[in-house]
Amino acid sequence: MQSAPPPAFPRPAVPEAILRELGRTEGGPDALALLVRDQYTRRLILLRALLDAAEAAPAAICPPHARERLRTDWALLEAAERADRAAARAVLLYPLTGPWAERCLRSLTARPHSAYRGELRLELAADLAHFGALAATAAIRARLPFTGRLTAHDGLLVLPTLGALRTGAARGDLAGVEITYHDSNLTLRQTDTAPVTVQPGPDGAWSADPRWLPVLTLPPLRAGAMSVPVDDLHPYRTAGSGLERHGLSGVSRLDDGERAAWAQSWAQVEPLLRIGGAHRPAETAALLHCLVPLSRPPGSAPTGEGAAHCSGTRREAFGAVLSSQPATPAFLASTLVHELQHTKLAALAALxxxxxxxxxxxxxxxxxxxxxxxxxxxxxxxxxxxxxxxxxxxxxxxxxxxxxxxxxxxxxxxxxxxxxxxxxxxxxxxxxxxxxxxxxxxxxxxxxxxxxxxxxxxxxxxxxxxxxxxxxxxxxxxx
Structure with a gap:
């Protein structure tokens, strides 16, 4: 089987004034809006390509029940967008949706049919099931009532930007979870267990039940900006990133001290960015949509500076900065300046x-x-x-x-x-x-x-x- 060609993306012209701004490593509101708007269009095309590839895949790769489930999830996503376009857009443009979608598309198109046995088939089933969690999160963000059934994998059901339900299933197992959202209350229920009630809000979701794991969400950098998750839960946050080749890995779960350290550094980062020019906090507010915490490099000291620090970006995860915990707010500020240039230039080169x-x-x-x-x-x-x-x-x-x-x-x-x-x-x-x-x-x-x-x-x-x-x-x- 030949690999399907990559989706054809439009290439709108970049006005020379914007090109010059970006060449100076700056970029005003129009320049940043152009990059974000283009990346959102690409994300929508990528999702559409994924669904088309699933429809075209043989039943041995994508069984009829999986295709029907994808159609149902897409319908919920469309309903969420009709209810609140901005809320649905924020979920679709969430950086870590990109690595997941590209992984699914590669799996549906790049391997010969005969390769899909055992673990690979289970892996693809888990990947496609994540679309349900994505659609459910969009509906919750749009305050759209719904009832459905989602699939947890490796003991977690992750609702991107909100948090995760710990299911207790063994690693590698798939587990069904009933989900209901009504009157601003989210209920998650597994067979033979008490339901978990969660209160979603604009900056995450909370529950008194210890089975619910919230995402640390940092407040908006400035008025009108989005809050910034420090996402240590998303199943695709480092998948396919190549971190392992450098001895690096994502944090499995931030402890209370680490969460406090991230929050304290973030609280002081805006004035430090502003020292470098008014465009630095502006570009951070426009482009930074999540932070992915990394473990410190092997053999590093606990200070978080110099060789003890690592950071990076991913072209397929527009708006994400991967970073180990910086020792000081100033180090966090310089990390954001550095990494968001990669984000800008990669998005510009796509245009x-x-x-x-x-x-x-x-x-x-x-x-x-x-x-x-x-x-x-x-x-x-x-x-x-x-x-x-x-x-x-x-x-x-x-x-x-x-x-x-x-x-x-x-x-x-x-x-x-x-x-x-x-x-x-x-x-x-x-x-x-x-x-x-x-x-x-x-x-x-x-x-x-x-x-x-x-x-x-x-x-x-x-x-x-x-x-x-x-x-x-x-x-x-x-x-």
Whole structure:
């Protein structure tokens, strides 16, 4: 069986003014709204492609009862959108819906029919059943009364953005759960057990029953923004992310101390972002839809800084930042600045390709020990340029000497790192016209940063850092 072609997405033009804004690692309301709107359209097309693939799949892969269940769930999702479009949209655009949908679509189209035996068939059944939880969450968010039956997997029934019911089933087992939502009350019932009553609200859902596990939800960063779940429950939060190759993993469950630490850092992050310019809290409010907590890297100290910290994004999970717990609010702020640049650039590249370079990993990047493909080099330079700008603004506004000194050191390192790779980006003959505008704006920002240089000692150390990184890279990679 041949793999189905990927869904065809429209490619609307990006106005040059918006392209230039984003090239400066900024982006006003119109630019951010364009990215979000396009990603929402893509999410809807992806879901439609998933349902079409299920309808077209042989009965051995997607049995008739599974197809009928998907139709029922889709109907509930449509009813929720009619009841409250914004509420349903928030669930569909929730970042972790993306990895789940792409996983389902791959499973329905990419493997030969003969591969679907035993565990693979059970895995696909569990994946498709998650659509019911998605539709139910949309209906709850839209305050639409309904009754249905959902499927728990690995002992949990997860309602994205709300929480999860602990079913007690063994790992790998599927368990049915009756769900009723009426008069703002949610009732979950398993056979031969007492029902669990849950009170959904705008910022999650709560229950006195210990079988219900709530999602930690951080308050909106500013008026009119969305609250931000710290999602340690979603079954697809790290699935297919490749974290395991780097010895990393998602947190299995935040304890009370960790939840308090995330909340305390978040409470102080907005003014720290604002130090880096008014556009930093604005882009965070517009683009950050969830945080996925990661375990600290192996062998790291408990401080959460430097090598003890890890973070990342996923192209298929627009709006999610994966991060281990930062030690300080300032470290959380810089992590958000860094990672949301990847979010912006990936979304922009989906609208207008930036280059036609191949994916061969061959380029030196001072922030990595391995060769990088051209796209990875562009992504890294873009995010580090934003950090150089952020830390310069931080240094110029800091009152305490220790804060100022740290900020100048970070700024100098990031700017030197970007300067080491900009000639490669600018010299590429494979940049598209949009990519050329983007890189030219990046170069302009790089030179503008030189108008307020750091103390000479920081410049010297940053230069030595990059030269040493290049020498080690050449020795390690034989070039």
């Amino acid at each position: 207008a390709p930036m280059h036609h370079e191949d994916a061969t990993p061959r380029h030196f990047a001072p922030w990595r020990s391995d060769p990088r493909p051209f796209d990875g080099l562009l992504q890294g330079a873009y995010s580090h340029l934003a950090l150089a700008d952020y830390w310069q603004r931080f240094a110029l506004g800091a009152e305490r000497l220790s804060h100022r000194d740290h900020a100048w050191a970070e700024h100098a390192r990031c700017r030197e790192q970007v300067g080491a790779v900009l000639p490669v980006l600018a010299g590429s003959g494979e940049l598209t016209p949009e990519g050329r505008v983007l890189v030219n704006e990046m170069i302009a920002v790089y030179h503008r940063l030189a108008d307020s240089p750091p103390p000479a000692g920081h410049l010297a150390r940053a230069g030595a850092y990059v030269r040493t990184a290049r020498m080690i890279w050449r020795q390690r990679n034989g070039t």
